[in-house]
Amino acid sequence: MSGNSWTRREFFRRSAIAGAVALGGPALLSACTQTSTGGAGAGGTLERARSAGTMKVGIANEAPYGFTDSTGKVTGESVEVGRAVLKNLGINDIQATTVDFGSLIPALNANQFDMVTAGMFINAQRCQNAAFSTPDYTAPTAFLVPTGNPDGVSTFEDIKNKNLRLAVLSGAVEQGYAQKSGVPDSQIQVFDSQNTLLQAVTADRVDAAALTNISLNDVVAKNPGSNVEVTKGFFPTIDGKQTVSAGAFVFRKADTDLVNAFNGELTKLHQSGQWLQIVTPFGFTQDNLPGADVTTEKLCAAA
Numbered sequence: 001m002s003g004n005s006w007t008r009r010e011f012f013r014r015s016a017i018a019g020a021v022a023l024g025g026p027a028l029l030s031a032c033t034q035t036s037t038g039g040a041g042a043g044g045t046l047e048r049a050r051s052a053g054t055m056k057v058g059i060a061n062e063a064p065y066g067f068t069d070s071t072g073k074v075t076g077e078s079v080e081v082g083r084a085v086l087k088n089l090g091i092n093d094i095q096a097t098t099v100d101f102g103s104l105i106p107a108l109n110a111n112q113f114d115m116v117t118a119g120m121f122i123n124a125q126r127c128q129n130a131a132f133s134t135p136d137y138t139a140p141t142a143f144l145v146p147t148g149n150p151d152g153v154s155t156f157e158d159i160k161n162k163n164l165r166l167a168v169l170s171g172a173v174e175q176g177y178a179q180k181s182g183v184p185d186s187q188i189q190v191f192d193s194q195n196t197l198l199q200a201v202t203a204d205r206v207d208a209a210a211l212t213n214i215s216l217n218d219v220v221a222k223n224p225g226s227n228v229e230v231t232k233g234f235f236p237t238i239d240g241k242q243t244v245s246a247g248a249f250v251f252r253k254a255d256t257d258l259v260n261a262f263n264g265e266l267t268k269l270h271q272s273g274q275w276l277q278i279v280t281p282f283g284f285t286q287d288n289l290p291g292a293d294v295t296t297e298k299l300c301a302a303a
């Protein structure tokens with residue numbers, strides 16, 4: 001490369017940056033700089049989303065956490081709380097991508113989107129591959145069973161002891177809850193969506209399906225006449241310890257500044273009462289607000 005051509009190229013690069021500053025001010029310059037340095041470093045994702053005015057989010061189409069409704073609107077408890085937090089961070093829009101629940105963290109790390117708004121629970125295994133916000137909510141587990149609960153299911157031990165067939169969602173925590181409660185794999189069937197779980201129960205391919213009671217209540221409400229009901233919610237006891245099932249927002253590990261900024265605004269929403277207003281239409285109550293003793297640090301460290 002000749003000295004002259006390098007000088008010309010540097011001249012054009014500097015002119016382009018000067019133009020960017022003139023047109024878009026510091027925010028645009030910041031976006032240009034982030035792109036030129038790869039964008040995923042400290043500050044990159046937050047600044048890029050601010051500059052673009054939108055955040056790319058991942059959902060699993062599980063209602064009422066993160067789903068596309070009958071009008072085509074992407075909504076849900078996690079989506080709407082996420083929207084409110086992002087708005088307070090100067091990001092007024094979201095663009096959602098739907099993947100299977102078990103693909104949310106791999107897709108996040110492959111940069112298909114920049115955060116997960118699917119109500120994902122915090123646990124040690126997931127914390128190895130992603131960063132979680134402070135807990136957003138807690139929700140008990142329950143079973144979807146035929147009306148009248150003919151097998152008398154109320155815990156994973158019942159599934160094991162009565163030799164029942166159980167449906168779980170691929171990549172969700174309930175499979176682990178069942179296995180750790182001693183349910184053999186031969187009794188567990190894995191499905192890829194809420195709807196296929198419902199169909200498995202109504203077609204008598206399984207005796208029960210496990211998910212959060214909030215998710216199953218939504219299924220029952222949206223499918224009247226399906227002859228199914230939801231058992232009483234519970235927090236499974238595993239290895240003598242009661243599980244803490246707390247959902248949060250998920251980010252790439254490198255995006256520390258985004259996580260910190262997000263946590264600051266999420267805490268304000270929880271404390272101001274705005275959180276309750278946002279989540280009530282999705283079947284959440286004050287009981288779903290995590291206690292002060294429920295922390296991401298503890299849940300990531302739990303065995």
Ligand SMILES: CC1=N[C@H](C(=O)O)[C@@H](O)CN1
Binds near residue numbers: 101121173
């Ligand atoms: C919102 C949600 N949370 C649990 C999980 O994180 O695995 C599962 O119940 C699947 N859906």
